[in-house]
Amino acid sequence: ESVGEGEPQLYLIDFPSGTTKQLSTGQGSYTYPFWTRDGKWLYFTSNRSGRQEIYRMPGPGNSNLSTPYEQITPFGGSHPQLSPDGRTLLFTGIDLLSYKMRVGSPDSLTPLLDASIKTPILLYPPLAGQGTLSYGILFDGSRSFLGRLDWATAKSDLLHPARFDRSFSIALSRDEKRLLWVQTDSMQSDVMMVNRFRY
Numbered sequence: 001e002s003v004g005e006g007e008p009q010l011y012l013i014d015f016p017s018g019t020t021k022q023l024s025t026g027q028g029s030y031t032y033p034f035w036t037r038d039g040k041w042l043y044f045t046s047n048r049s050g051r052q053e054i055y056r057m058p059g060p061g062n063s064n065l066s067t068p069y070e071q072i073t074p075f076g077g078s079h080p081q082l083s084p085d086g087r088t089l090l091f092t093g094i095d096l097l098s099y100k101m102r103v104g105s106p107d108s109l110t111p112l113l114d115a116s117i118k119t120p121i122l123l124y125p126p127l128a129g130q131g132t133l134s135y136g137i138l139f140d141g142s143r144s145f146l147g148r149l150d151w152a153t154a155k156s157d158l159l160h161p162a163r164f165d166r167s168f169s170i171a172l173s174r175d176e177k178r179l180l181w182v183q184t185d186s187m188q189s190d191v192m193m194v195n196r197f198r199y
Contacts, residue, residue, distance in 0.1 A: 031078075
C-alpha cells in the first residue's frame with residue numbers, strides 16, 4: 001500500500017529485482033491488502049463505492065489491471081483477514097466491532113462475539129488464527145492490550161499493553177508463536193522558538 005499521486009493504491013514488488021507494479025486502479029483509496037495463502041486472491045479495503053468495503057481480485061499472476069473487483073462485504077468493513085482454512089472472513093465493521101462471514105455467503109454475516117456476552121471486549125483488527133482463535137487489540141472500555149481471543153468461548157489472553165490506534169496493523173507467523181505489529185509510541189507536539197527569524 002503506497003500513496004504515489006493522490007489516494008493510496010496497492011503495489012507488487014518483485015524480488016530480487018526490486019521492480020514494482022501497481023495492482024489497483026480507479027477512483028478511491030485501496031488499503032490493507034491481504035494475500036491468501038494459496039495466492040489465488042488478494043483481499044483489500046476500498047472506498048471506491050463511497051463507503052469503506054472489502055473487495056477481492058485475483059492474485060498477481062492470475063490477473064491484470066482490467067480485472068473487475070468483487071465486493072465482499074454488504075454493509076461496510078475494513079482490515080480483511082481469512083482464517084487459515086480460507087473459509088471464514090474476519091474484518092472490522094464501520095462501527096469498529098469485529099465480524100465474521102463465510103466466504104461466498106454474505107447472509108452468514110454475524111458479530112464475532114455474541115451480544116449476550118456481558119464483558120464488553122473490542123477486538124481490533126481481528127487477525128484470524130487456527131480454529132476460533134483471533135488476535136489483535138483487546139479493549140474493555142478502559143484498558144487496551146495486544147492479545148488473543150477465542151471467539152467461540154469469549155476467553156481472552158492479554159499479551160502486551162498496546163495503544164488503541166485505528167492505523168494499527170498486525171501479522172501472525174504461521175505457527176502462531178510470533179506476532180508482528182505497528183506501534184505508535186508518541187503523537188505529541190512541541191512548541192519551539194526560532195531566534196533571529198527573518199521572512
